[in-house]
Amino acid sequence: MFEMESAMAASPGGTLLRRWPVALGALVAVGTVLVLHHGGQAASVVAASGFVYLAAAATGRPGAAWAAFGVTFVLVGLGLAPTGFDPVPWICAAALGLAAVGVVRVGLRPAWSLPLQAAAMLVLGAAALLAVRADHVTGGIVVSVALFAHAAWDVWHHRTGRVVPRTLAEFCGVLDVLLGVGVLVVTLTM
Template identity: 80%
Template sequence: MESVMAATTGEKLLRHWPAALGVLVAVGTVLRLDHGSQGASVVAASGLVYLAAAATTHPGAAWPAFGVTFVLVGLGLVWSGFDPVPWICVAALGLAVLGIVRAGLRPVWSLPLQSAAMLVLGAAAVLAVRAEHVTGGIVVSVALFGHAAWDWWHHRTERVVTRSLAEFCGVLDVLVGAGVLVVTLTM
């Protein structure tokens, strides 16, 4: 009986590895925050990974894009002189141009929509970086909670990114958004 339960638990963990990875990355991110506006790079990164998939027309391209943003966000969290937000926004602009050259603006729900989302998320990230810490932290939290809804929709419709990325990102966004809010309101 115990081996059956262990197998079932193991199968569940394997099936939900993206959520487990999201928890791990979120905890590591929140523990590095000195103030909420430091989470701005996560907001910008959340838009970039979706834009990468739309621009290349390959849902799996979101995972390598996440890897790049993971390094950039990590550098910003450990090196106080490095702001990853401008780098992520420049990369997003390059991806949007690549997508237009490569695939055009079709289908309507893909590149144009992801570009608009990146524009909103990039603006929110820039605003959060430039604002005082409490306002910046609240902007980051609201943006991440909004992006979590975006993740849920993409997970449900199976559009643009892989389901695993949408699941991972949704968990990450909710937990980092909540963590940023706690850090912001308890400073």
Template identity: 75%
Template sequence: MFEMEVRGMTVDKLLRRWPAALGVLVAVGTVLGVEHGGQIASVVAASGFVYLAAVAIGRPGAAWAAFGVTFVLVGLSLRAGFDAVLWICVAAAGLAVLGALRAGVRPVWSLPLQSAAMLVLGAAALLAVRADHLAAGVIVSVALFAHAAWDVWHHRTERVVTRSFAEFCGVLDVLVGVGLLVVTLTR
């Protein structure tokens, strides 16, 4: 593609890192202005939702579309006081039912595994919304760090979601988790 080099890296190699760059951009936008971990608990629910959506629909690329939906919901949650966690969890239950109806489309382990992950992440998000400042910040950060490990596993195995989405989500989860810990421990 491009042969120009920037400090030892070709432009082509840099362009292949667009998911990480997008993850940084979305993470910064998410953490700016956050005062309480409960404010971004919806990010935890969204992280499970997008993987469940990809499995239920049977297309790894569906994670990007599901992210688009959750991006709007999380944005409403941050800017308009909308409780996105509950709506994401309800939508996830619907996706699990849809996935069960399409049971022959994927490996048998996939839907139960992603449903269990969504259940854990949804419960953590619901708990964080109702917790005090310190507990909410820790719950959300730990959940995001755990999901980042989930992202790495999916990136390496190339299962459930596209590699680009797993890379994006891993960067997003780590940076939001770190940013939230800083906010939580300094306020």
């Protein structure tokens, strides 16, 4: 049995199965860049990136990050569609409620969990709100910088194995870097 698992892990298909978060992150990033008219449109992804980590910390369950990603994926999609819907204030308001529930549910300890994720959400939410209200160039640059900063956050969480599953940190890191580059290209070439 172990020999079969080792052979599968060494095969190209086994490697692909282990790297599905990378493939999914790349797919979501490319799909997002292809629908952008300007970089500021990706501001909701910045807010969502903080929200998914906050969801895991507020519930005390790392897997809650994937459920939160599902919710924000729908909201971000609605925001990118020509509906006029802006998901950023909704994600920020939901984060505020989630942080309050988290304080009651899991408390403020350990310090690297809910307090740190709430602070990160505050910074990312503020960046997203600024990007939405700024001109297209400024908004795009703010989004890119925030995504690159969050990619560093993802790497730290992936290395430490804290707060979110490593698969989510890996997915999010790839998404943030590729989308950050894409947003920068869209912003500087428009």
